[in-house]
Amino acid sequence: MYLRRHFFLPLAMSVMVSLISCNRNFQFSVLEVKPLDRDINLKAIARIKQLIPHDTFSFLIFSDTQVAYDELESFVAHVNSTYTMDSIAFLVHGGDFTDYGANFEYNLYYDDVRKLKFPVVGCIGNHDMLSNGRTIFKKLFGPENFSFNYGDYRFIVFNSNSREVRFDGSLPNLSWLQQEINSSAENNTIYLSHVAPMTTDFDPALKNDFTKILASNKKSRLSIHGHTHNYVLEEPYTDGVQYLTVPTLQKRQYVKVTISPKDMQIQQKFY
Amino acid sequence: MRWITFFLCLLLSFSLSAETIDSTTSKLYKFIPNSTILQFAGNIGMFSTGVRYVTPNKHWKGAFLYGFVPARYAADKPIHSVTVKGQYSTMNHRYGPTIQIEWLNVGLWYNYSFGRSYFSNLPRHYDDGYYYFPTAINIGLTLGSELRHKKWGLYYEIGTTDKRVINFVKSPKAVSFREIWNIGIGIVYHLKQEVSL
Numbered sequence: 001m002y003l004r005r006h007f008f009l010p011l012a013m014s015v016m017v018s019l020i021s022c023n024r025n026f027q028f029s030v031l032e033v034k035p036l037d038r039d040i041n042l043k044a045i046a047r048i049k050q051l052i053p054h055d056t057f058s059f060l061i062f063s064d065t066q067v068a069y070d071e072l073e074s075f076v077a078h079v080n081s082t083y084t085m086d087s088i089a090f091l092v093h094g095g096d097f098t099d100y101g102a103n104f105e106y107n108l109y110y111d112d113v114r115k116l117k118f119p120v121v122g123c124i125g126n127h128d129m130l131s132n133g134r135t136i137f138k139k140l141f142g143p144e145n146f147s148f149n150y151g152d153y154r155f156i157v158f159n160s161n162s163r164e165v166r167f168d169g170s171l172p173n174l175s176w177l178q179q180e181i182n183s184s185a186e187n188n189t190i191y192l193s194h195v196a197p198m199t200t201d202f203d204p205a206l207k208n209d210f211t212k213i214l215a216s217n218k219k220s221r222l223s224i225h226g227h228t229h230n231y232v233l234e235e236p237y238t239d240g241v242q243y244l245t246v247p248t249l250q251k252r253q254y255v256k257v258t259i260s261p262k263d264m265q266i267q268q269k270f271y
Numbered sequence: 272m273r274w275i276t277f278f279l280c281l282l283l284s285f286s287l288s289a290e291t292i293d294s295t296t297s298k299l300y301k302f303i304p305n306s307t308i309l310q311f312a313g314n315i316g317m318f319s320t321g322v323r324y325v326t327p328n329k330h331w332k333g334a335f336l337y338g339f340v341p342a343r344y345a346a347d348k349p350i351h352s353v354t355v356k357g358q359y360s361t362m363n364h365r366y367g368p369t370i371q372i373e374w375l376n377v378g379l380w381y382n383y384s385f386g387r388s389y390f391s392n393l394p395r396h397y398d399d400g401y402y403y404f405p406t407a408i409n410i411g412l413t414l415g416s417e418l419r420h421k422k423w424g425l426y427y428e429i430g431t432t433d434k435r436v437i438n439f440v441k442s443p444k445a446v447s448f449r450e451i452w453n454i455g456i457g458i459v460y461h462l463k464q465e466v467s468l
Contacts, residue, residue: 027453028317028340029350030409030432031384069442100406100434108438108446131389131406135346166396 063094094226095125095194101133313455
């Protein structure tokens with residue numbers, strides 16, 4: 001009788017202790033904003049700045065990992081074991097880390113990707129903007145629109161998820177994009193954004209202006225996207241600008257880009 | 272926070288009126304809830320508060336709660352939500368004249384969050400089936416236990432949500448079974464005299 005009466009509290013305590021080992025187990029809402037880190041894009045860019053740029057360099061692109069945490073884990077292991085610090089400089093993510101823009105999904109992505117020995121820079125996807133996802137992205141990753149350089153290459157990364165703002169003209173931010181291009185000191189430009197202008201989720205009212213901005217910039221080399229889940233490399237507007245769509249990691253595919261003074265090689269990779 | 276205060280005052284008035292109403296004399300007695308609740312966490316709010324009704328046989332419970340997540344843990348404005356929770360209570364035992372423990376409460380809750388940032392029906396600017404889920408609605412499953420001593424009670428709940436379960440099913444290796452569970456704890460103030468089991 002004594003044992004039974006005092007059984008409840010120790011039982012409850014031990015259950016709670018085993019679950020509260022990290023305070024992640026007290027969750028206030030599926031919509032809560034509690035990312036595990038801050039400014040991981042900015043931290044990655046700081047690491048990239050520390051690298052000694054080579055004339056010939058490579059980077060990897062992976063994308064749309066939102067339902068592919070298993071594949072993400074094996075991708076991280078694959079990259080860490082296959083590539084040395086000399087063979088690739090960094091990775092970029094084409095967007096859609098989450099399905100619901102939920103805090104727990106962002107944190108699951110972070111848990112996996114922090115194990116990569118290379119810096120990773122990511123752009124925001126359409127799913128990532130759902131619920132409070134846009135706020136979580138800004139806290140966890142940093143600004144939505146930003147750029148960084150490696151050697152003589154400027155990477156301009158921005159939010160192109162027009163449908164999520166009901167095509168109100170704010171995404172992509174074309175005036176910001178033009179400013180970024182104008183202030184770029186490097187001789188080569190690569191763009192990264194989730195939604196490509198070839199899709200119906202890109203604001204139709206902004207499409208022509210956007211493609212013109214890219215085409216009229218003589219330094220444009222490549223525009224990288226995710227979203228449609230298939231590997232496509234094309235020049236859809238016959239204006240000299242190549243558009244690369246990166247497949248979803250769920251297909252166990254990614255892309256390797258190798259840049260040398262002579263050319264740019266783009267390879268679809270499987271693992 | 273003033274919403275929480277308002278609801279707590281409302282519940283306090285419930286409890287005061289319960290003191291003066293007798294089960295034998297008032298038709299209103301049936302409508303007064305069996306208890307008022309204050310819960311911490313559990314995915315229905317940082318704090319949530321509400322009322323709970325229990326069937327005469329003490330096995331079925333229904334609770335209606337208002338939950339609040341302050342702006343600090345949300346996107347610059349608080350998250351207000353309401354939850355309807357149903358529970359089946361079993362393995363109930365009495366220990367002495369005043370202590371009762373319900374060892375197993377299995378619950379299901381439906382939570383709706385207010386605000387234009389979230390949707391229940393897919394907004395018109397999306398094609399049909401663009402997103403297969405609502406962001407304003409979450410459903411949860413809970414398992415817990417509850418203790419009662421005279422007019423007070425204490426409970427814990429280990430729970431999961433629909434989105435977590437789907438996430439786990441899609442990536443079972445990376446998302447471990449342990450990962451999908453969370454914990455909520457609550458205190459209960461019983462408004463009605465206990466009926467003997």
